[in-house]
Amino acid sequence: MSKPPDFRFFSLIVRNLTNRPYRNIATVFAFAIIAGTFFSSQYLMSGAQQSLDTGISRMGADILVVPEDYAGAGQTVILSGTPSSFFFADSGFEKISRIHGVAKASPQIYIATLFASCCAAPVQMIAIDPERDFTISTWLKKNPEVKIGKDDIIIGSAIIQDVGKDLMFYGHTFHVVGVLEQTGMGVDNAVFTRFEDAYVMAAESGEKAVKKLTIPEGMVSAVLVKVDPGTSPAAVASEIMTQVPGTKVIMSNGLLNAVSGQLGATTRILYSASLAVTIVSIPLLGLISVMVAHERKKEVSILRALGASKSFVVRLMLAESFSLAIIGGFIGIGASAGILMIYQDFIRITLKIPFIIPSPTAMLVQGGSALLLSIVIGGIASLYPVFLITRSAPYETIRGG
Amino acid sequence: MIKVSGVTKTFRTGSSEIQAVDDVHLAVQPGEFILIFGRSGSGKSTLLGMLAGLIRPTNGEIRINGVDIGNLSDDKISELRAKEIGFVFQFSGLLPTVTVLENVLVPTLFCKNSPGSRSRALELLKKVGVSDRADAYPRTLSSGEMKRVAIARALINGPSLLIADEPTGDLDVDTEIEIMELFRQLNCEGTTIVMVTHNPDLIHYGTQTYCMDRGKMVKRPESSSFNKWEPGPDTHLKPKDVP
Numbered sequence: 183m184s185k186p187p188d189f190r191f192f193s194l195i196v197r198n199l200t201n202r203p204y205r206n207i208a209t210v211f212a213f214a215i216i217a218g219t220f221f222s223s224q225y226l227m228s229g230a231q232q233s234l235d236t237g238i239s240r241m242g243a244d245i246l247v248v249p250e251d252y253a254g255a256g257q258t259v260i261l262s263g264t265p266s267s268f269f270f271a272d273s274g275f276e277k278i279s280r281i282h283g284v285a286k287a288s289p290q291i292y293i294a295t296l297f298a299s300c301c302a303a304p305v306q307m308i309a310i311d312p313e314r315d316f317t318i319s320t321w322l323k324k325n326p327e328v329k330i331g332k333d334d335i336i337i338g339s340a341i342i343q344d345v346g347k348d349l350m351f352y353g354h355t356f357h358v359v360g361v362l363e364q365t366g367m368g369v370d371n372a373v374f375t376r377f378e379d380a381y382v383m384a385a386e387s388g389e390k391a392v393k394k395l396t397i398p399e400g401m402v403s404a405v406l407v408k409v410d411p412g413t414s415p416a417a418v419a420s421e422i423m424t425q426v427p428g429t430k431v432i433m434s435n436g437l438l439n440a441v442s443g444q445l446g447a448t449t450r451i452l453y454s455a456s457l458a459v460t461i462v463s464i465p466l467l468g469l470i471s472v473m474v475a476h477e478r479k480k481e482v483s484i485l486r487a488l489g490a491s492k493s494f495v496v497r498l499m500l501a502e503s504f505s506l507a508i509i510g511g512f513i514g515i516g517a518s519a520g521i522l523m524i525y526q527d528f529i530r531i532t533l534k535i536p537f538i539i540p541s542p543t544a545m546l547v548q549g550g551s552a553l554l555l556s557i558v559i560g561g562i563a564s565l566y567p568v569f570l571i572t573r574s575a576p577y578e579t580i581r582g583g
Numbered sequence: 584m585i586k587v588s589g590v591t592k593t594f595r596t597g598s599s600e601i602q603a604v605d606d607v608h609l610a611v612q613p614g615e616f617i618l619i620f621g622r623s624g625s626g627k628s629t630l631l632g633m634l635a636g637l638i639r640p641t642n643g644e645i646r647i648n649g650v651d652i653g654n655l656s657d658d659k660i661s662e663l664r665a666k667e668i669g670f671v672f673q674f675s676g677l678l679p680t681v682t683v684l685e686n687v688l689v690p691t692l693f694c695k696n697s698p699g700s701r702s703r704a705l706e707l708l709k710k711v712g713v714s715d716r717a718d719a720y721p722r723t724l725s726s727g728e729m730k731r732v733a734i735a736r737a738l739i740n741g742p743s744l745l746i747a748d749e750p751t752g753d754l755d756v757d758t759e760i761e762i763m764e765l766f767r768q769l770n771c772e773g774t775t776i777v778m779v780t781h782n783p784d785l786i787h788y789g790t791q792t793y794c795m796d797r798g799k800m801v802k803r804p805e806s807s808s809f810n811k812w813e814p815g816p817d818t819h820l821k822p823k824d825v826p
Contacts, residue, residue, distance in 0.1 A: 188701035189688035194681065201680035201720075484676045487637060488736070489665020489693035491658045577632035580672055581748075 195501050206506060209470055212463045213510025213556045218518040219459045221552035223452035225522055226529070226537070228544050233366030233536035243288075243317060243406035244415040246432040247278060247422055252403075274426045278405050281421050283413040288314045291380055292403035293395065295351045295373070305341065306372045307351060309380035309397075316408060318362070318374055328359045336374040339364040340527070349373070353390020354383035366530065366538030460559070467563040475567035483576035492572050499568045500561065507560025511553040519545070584743065584775060585611035585634065590643030592629050592798075603629040605798035607643070611777060611791075613743070616770040618789030619779045619800075626798040627779040631748050634777060635668055636660040648743070665693035669737030671747040675729030677721035677736075683708065684717040687736045699739040707735035711765060727758035734765060738774070745769065747778040751785070763788050 199206050279287040291309040310318060312330050330336060335349065335356040343349050343358050350356070356375060364370055375383075380397060387395040409418045419431040482495050490498075522529065523539060530537040540548070587609040594601045604626045611617050621627040632638035633645060636652045645652050647667060652660055664670075669690075677686045684704055691699035708714040711731040713724075721729060730750060737745055747766070751759040759782075767788055770776050778789075786792055794801045 188699075188704070189685055189691060191692060193685070194689070194692065197681045197685065481678060484672070484678065485689070485693075486661070487635065487664070487670045487672070487676075488690045489661055489668075489740070491661035491693070493658065494661070494693060575638070577628075577635070577637040580676070581628055581632075 191498070191501075194498065195505060198498075198502055199505060205470065205474070209467065209506045210510040210513065212466050212470075213507050213560065214514030214517065215459050216456075216463050216514065216559060217511040217552040217556045218514030219452070219456040220555050221515045221548055222518045222522060223456055224548035224551065225518070225540060225545070226452065228540040228548060229366070229537045232540050232544065233538040244409045244433065245407040245419050245422065247274075247405040247407060247426070247429050248403065248432060250428050250430045252430075274429060275402055275405050277426050278407060278422055281418065281425060283409050283418040283421070284407055285410045285413075286314070286316050286408040288316055288406045289402040290404045290406065291377065291397060291401075293380060293384075293397065305338075306368065307380070308372050308374050309377045310374055311377055317406060330359060330374070330376060332376070333357055333379055334359040334375070336360040336362060338362050338370040338372045340370040341373060352383050352387040352393075352395050354379070354386055364538055365536070367536040464559065464563070467559065468566065471563045471567050475570040478567070479571060479574055479579050480582070482571045483574065483579040486576040487580060495571060496568050499564055499571065503560045503564035504557055507556040508553065511556035514556070515549045515552050519549070584613050584648060585609070585777070586644075586646040587630075587634070588644045588646075590630070590633060590640045590645060592626075592633060592638060593641045602798050604633070604640075607795075607798075607800045609793070609800060611744075611775060613775050614770070614773060614790075615775055616766070616788060616790045617777045618786065618792045619777070619795060620781065620783060620786070620792065621779070621795035622781060625795040627795045628748055630795065630800075631746055631777065631779055635670060635746055636664050661693065662695070665690060665697075666695075666740055667743050669740070669742040669745045671730070671733050671737050671745065671750045673749040673752045675721065675724075675726070675733050677724075677729055677732055679721055681720075682717070683713065683719050683721065683724070683732050686721065686732055687739050690736060690739050694740045697740045699741075704735070704739060707738055708732070711735045726754055727761060730754065730758075730762050731765070734762075734769075738769070743775060745774050745776045747776065749780050750778065751780065751782065759785075 275287065275289045278284060289311055293307040293309065295304050295307050310330075318330070318336055328334075328336075333354075333356055335358055337343060337349070337358055337360070339362055341349075341361075345358050345361060347358050348355050349358060351373070356373075356379070362369060362374075384395040384397040387393070407418065407422070409415050415433055419433060422431055423429060482490075482499075485495060485498075486492075526537065526539065539545075587607055590604060590607045591602070592604040594603055607626075607630060609617075609630075619627045619630070629638060633640050634647075636645075636655070640653060647663065650663065652663065655663065670676075677683075678689060681689065684701070687704040687707060688699060688701070691697040705714060705717060708717055711734050713728050713731045713735070716724060716728060716732075721732070724732065733750075745766075750766075751762050754762060763785060766776055766778070770790075
């Protein structure tokens with residue numbers, strides 16, 4: 183058995199890459215930009231989609247009924263948690279409960295709070311009827327067996343407070359008994375309490391708070407509806423709008439459309455950025471490649487004179503190009519992932535989209551596809567040098583000085 | 584060992600043709616030190632390129648150890664070049680991104696079952712007198728040191744033939760003598776060498792000397808009258824002149 187060589191193909195690649203730092207750093211940077219922007223686009227879209235899927239599935243409701251004039255506000259509450267207060271007659275809830283195909287109906291009252299110690303901005307308080315609610319209990323991450331009692335609240339994952347501690351809204355002290363799992367949607371910034379406590383808080387607010395809160399008696403903000411198995415949510419939604427005038431229904435596909443609309447502008451910007459970066463980077467890489475081809479013609483001719491075949495030279499050029507693409511790809515993906523994770527909340531708030539960090543599998547797929555794009559572009563960029571070098575006459579090049 | 588029979592090389596540039604090598608016959612036996620003289624553009628370097636399989640002849644045949652290299656694929660001829668031929672260029676031809684020791688080891692990448700190893704590379708560097716520069720990069724070497732490293736690199740795979748294309752062309756006189764003495768030593772140890780040069784002062788190093796003029800191989804003059812010698816039509820080497 184022959185002994186392994188003391189100098190390997192891989193060693194030559196490493197030396198060629200590390201000892202031409204300036205040119206290779208520029209190339210790596212170009213690949214990093216391409217991979218980073220592509221990964222960011224994929225990551226944000228996937229994070230928004232996953233957030234929406236998670237949020238909607240956890241909501242457990244097929245239909246959300248809100249006052250006709252507040253359909254947009256209702257969507258905003260669910261998607262981004264922007265605080266809002268609106269109401270319609272409680273009688274509507276009774277009618278909805280009796281509509282054929284409605285399995286469960288749960289009323290909610292939305293109250294935009296004032297500034298509180300927990301939070302940098304007002305939060306959305308949602309009053310529920312624990313006897314009829316079918317959503318909150320399934321979302322509990324901490325203290326899942328808890329029942330919400332007098333002056334108890336369950337808080338969204340973005341609200342900074344521990345179970346067992348107190349929070350004050352409108353001068354009323356509430357006791358945190360549970361924390362919801364993160365969804366990336368508006369519910370992360372919401373606080374859930376009972377109807378009775380919301381009414382008491384409103385009644386006391388005139389004396390205890392800087393601003394009086396009014397919750398009209400017999401009014402609710404929204405009704406969550408779960409339809410009977412086998413029943414079409416669309417048909418039930420249509421029936422609700424017919425039987426309860428002045429209401430608007432929001433369905434999960436409507437939320438998806440709303441998010442897609444919000445995402446659309448963002449993704450268009452991201453894809454445009456990716457395209458622009460790619461369009462700028464490919465000529466840059468092409469220019470670098472042409473420079474490399476001319477710079478290395480003599481070096482490659484020497485290798486040929488020393489016994490390197492054309493196939494060896496092609497492998498060497500491609501391996502170097504792919505190495506730069508892979509290094510650049512990893513740097514771009516890693517940097518993008520780091521920035522996107524660190525500024526996750528800022529991005530979600532700025533872009534007004536639901537967002538949670540995509541699953542590891544999704545991130546692997548996104549990272550893999552961004553890396554693949556880099557490698558493909560790296561391969562394309564190396565075609566010209568490979569063509570030029572394999573077509574050149576080595577001995578004439580060597581003699582050329 | 585090498586048999587060149589009626590080799591011609593014509594380069595075409597646009598509509599014009601240049602006959603760089605014209606009906607050359609040459610035989611090189613093992614252990615010889617062949618020196619080929621000639622002015623610039625006489626075709627000597629083109630002939631060397633063909634001997635190394637880097638330039639394909641237009642006509643004629645070149646056999647190395649009985650193998651007609653004109654019929655070999657690129658992979659096969661590259662393999663033969665890696666194993667059987669060591670190359671020293673006019674300039675050093677060292678790769679700038681690898682160290683001196685690694686430069687010497689580069690040809691082992693192209694040769695199956697190469698005898699080349701780190702210890703052999705160090706031995707060769709010692710033999711050519713630059714072992715103390717093994718870890719240096721080429722840019723830090725003098726011209727003479729670079730040439731010595733290039734010679735060590737040419738020998739790493741244990742070739743049967745060393746081809747040198749004006750290896751002392753860019754050196755000062757003292758360094759030129761040192762390098763030529765090194766070639767002589769290698770030849771004395773059994774290495775076959777074919778070298779081209781335009782410097783007639785080196786004529787005494789060769790065991791066989793030839794001249795090229797306008798693409799033709801011509802009979803060489805006596806060394807004493809070399810500087811005044813002018814080739815003519817009657818000096819063209821014919822097949823019968825080649826052993």
